[in-house]
Amino acid sequence: MGRMKKKRAARDARRQPGARPQTAPPFPQAEIERVLRLWDRAVDSGLMASGTETKYHLGPDGTVLSVAMGRSGQVLANGERLTPSVAERLREQMPLLAGMVTFYENNQLAGRGLDGAPEDGVMPLLPPGGPDPMPPVDQAALADAQAATAVLVRQGKVAEPVGAMVIPAQRGGVLFAVGGRDGELYVNGRALTQDWADHLRTMVPELASDIIRLQAMRAEWLDAPPEDRTLALAGGCTDPNCLTPH
Template sequence: MGREAKRAKQARRDKRKRAAGDSAGMPPFPEAEIERIWHAWNRAIAAGLMEDGAETKYHFTPDGKVLSVAVGKSGQVLANGERLTPSVAERLRREMPFLAPMVTFYESNQGAGRGLEGGPADGVMPLAPPCGPDAMPPVAPAAMGRAQEATHALVRAGKVAEGAGAMVVPSQRGVLVAVGGRDGELYANGKALTEAWAVRLRADLPDIASDVARLQVIRAEWLDAPPADRTRDLAGACTDPNCLGVH
């Protein structure tokens, strides 16, 4: 479906929603906000972030805020024309508190590689309440020792500062230790988190593959900016209740 055909389809759908909203005494449909987001998607297409005609979903709040999501060419979730990086997700939660659970849902989906899978239908719909954290596996002393030694080797090489804030996520098969480097790099278990190393980690630690993917998203955001000392960036960055990191 091309851009204009997609817009026409969306306009028809919007008209139906306006009619339904008017009859139920709902607030006016946010046409100006929808128009702004259409322009944001057009810019995303022009920038090569997504395919022209890619399917998008729209969620609305009673105060006229709109969250629109799609999957980009790289497989990353896009929200209102932007990559759903941690900083974008935090901003959207602040700007649209009513839709904060929806933002978190798509952020979690992205970390697990599920895109828009399982997302609610267009419109405002409640999400299922979050379940409690999974039982935390015990940390194998040998695995922790290997990860710590690999991190200490980075410290000795001058790539990571002594006492850098770390994320430590236990796995049934080992442990994941991530730190930010002085050079702006994100290191996991002693190596820069390149795509090849991430593939290896997901294969070795399949039960925490989503945590590896979440770290890849953070690294991608870091690489978008000039290199900076990331010594403390991962301290407090993780909200996973199963994480043992120094937060």
């Protein structure tokens, strides 16, 4: 019965003026083979075990996002660790799959791995939606954060906060994040240690997910040799409600 309904629907669509039956996009064989080679390299480098199950999400534009769990429990995407910088690059490379990249990134930050992931296959295009209304910036909180950051500037730890990431909260409060000359990530005038992150979560609980994302970014920075991170946050926030002055 269901098959007959589908046939009738296709026939009716053909009869409508200007209507064309939808066709599935061509299978991206070359891109799949490229991603398979990336997984082979991940196995050879020890990131994941041979035979680990991988998931494949195909964009309507021929892009491919493949994910798996690594040996140490981290999420891997297209053969590499899904760090904040990798997630940003993948969102730029495959904008039609950006939502899937963010899904897995958020899962990793919450320790859920691949739980709740959709089935493999072609991902439907979502209707475009505008950003949420920009919350008013708490000017008093912003001034306090800028004053605390100015102390870091005088100490030589931070350059003039060009490219600072400013994230306002709906109910007041703000996160003012800057990259330090010493490779540190400072938020509201202090290094984003675990204690300071916990304190910030009590001050602006609705920005808890942003704090987690900044913590992940800091952890990635600290894994590498110290370098000047003055401009590292410029354009680093994909949230439409994030203000990033340059």
